[in-house]
């Protein structure tokens with residue numbers, strides 16, 4: 076009524092004539108609203124609420140080559156437990172020459188940037204392992220340019236080495252091998268490089284193209300060679316970004332700190348983040364009041380590949396969430412309020428989401444459950460078998476995952492009933508439910524999670540189980 080400049084009472088009267096006994100505050104569906112507006116002589120243009128997102132996801136400036144400037148590579152360190160990921164992260168810090176009297180890298184903000192003797196820069200993600208790496212890959216966005224695969228020379232290729240390779244490959248991210256612990260008596264780099272052949276990593280020493288650098292994180296040897304290898308790889312990749320546009324990128328860490336409120340670390344992918352910018356990430360937004368780097372230094376600007384810690388968000392955005400600068404506070408509010416509503420809607424669709432991964436996690440933590448049931452559906456029998464055996468191998472004596480049913484083919488109503496009966500989520504690999512099954516799942520609060528990469532599926536299950544396990548120290 077308002078938008079048509081009609082009195083509300085007239086619209087109610089009109090509806091009554093049609094036999095609809097509605098009150099002035101009742102909500103109409105879009106189709107009815109359209110009919111009314113047209114009957115009152117107005118032209119209707121339908122806009123989706125989700126249109127607010129369209130302006131938000133501004134695509135790359137019609138890629139203007141002249142604005143593209145070289146940027147530092149972003150690296151992540153992966154590898155088997157105890158092979159020296161953390162030690163290497165620490166050792167690499169010593170190759171930084173920017174510290175000077177200002178002091179070195181002192182804060183853990185989720186990433187640090189090295190300034191090398193050669194003048195080149197490298198941004199290092201400070202959280203080792205593939206959980207972080209996976210989080211950085213949500214929604215197809217790619218935060219990591221190069222993976223450093225750490226393999227201990229005295230231990231060789233191990234299960235998590237192989238997993239790391241698969242993660243890197245799934246993300247299409249090039250690998251540089253760092254054969255670590257070369258100071259040990261048992262070190263055998265050739266064995267490592269030979270073993271890697273089986274996983275299709277052909278190092279230069281084996282006449283392939285993957286660089287393999289021999290290092291000792293403990294004795295701090297081989298580090299210059301490693302940083303040189305990274306710089307070389309980055310040059311090959313010709314990494315560039317436009318520093319002159321509004322910034323966007325990804326949240327890499329966030330927390331709520333006493334006295335400081337929400338603190339988030341952002342990795343800028345393109346553009347330059349400035350003080351006073353208005354930033355949106357997920358359902359939160361904030362005005363950039365202060366930015367700090369890993370040296371605890373205040374920054375006015377943060378360009379491509381820089382990581383900065385930011386205060387001023389109205390909540391802690393999830394790592395892996397993309398962020399972007401928007402023009403006005405009004406715009407930021409529109410987007411975040413829209414997202415908030417979407418989240419609420421999603422939450423009310425399945426009010427008793429008993430069979431969700433979240434609910435499962437809570438139960439596992441409560442120790443009311445020691446086994447996590449899941450139902451697996453896949454496109455072909457082969458992938459179902461592969462998922463079954465991987466998933467059942469997860470966990471430990473205290474808690475493990477159990478596949479209550481695994482089969483190839485679309486998700487049916489009977490699958491949903493089975494899942495419901497066992498309080499199990501449905502893990503769908505390259506398959507979808509039919510209409511009836513989808514409706515049933517919504518009604519019954521059975522969660523269906525979709526995957527197209529096996530490792531993502533396994534990672535998710537592992538994530539739930541690890542809530543129960545002792546944290547890795």
Ligand code: GDP
Nearest residue numbers: 155156157158159160161162255256291292293
């Ligand atoms: P992560 O689990 O991969 O992060 O491995 P850590 O960095 O925690 O290292 C595991 C163990 O290996 C620690 O006891 C380190 O001191 C040791 N370590 C790491 N790098 C080296 C190295 O180059 N040489 C030797 N001898 N020990 C190392």
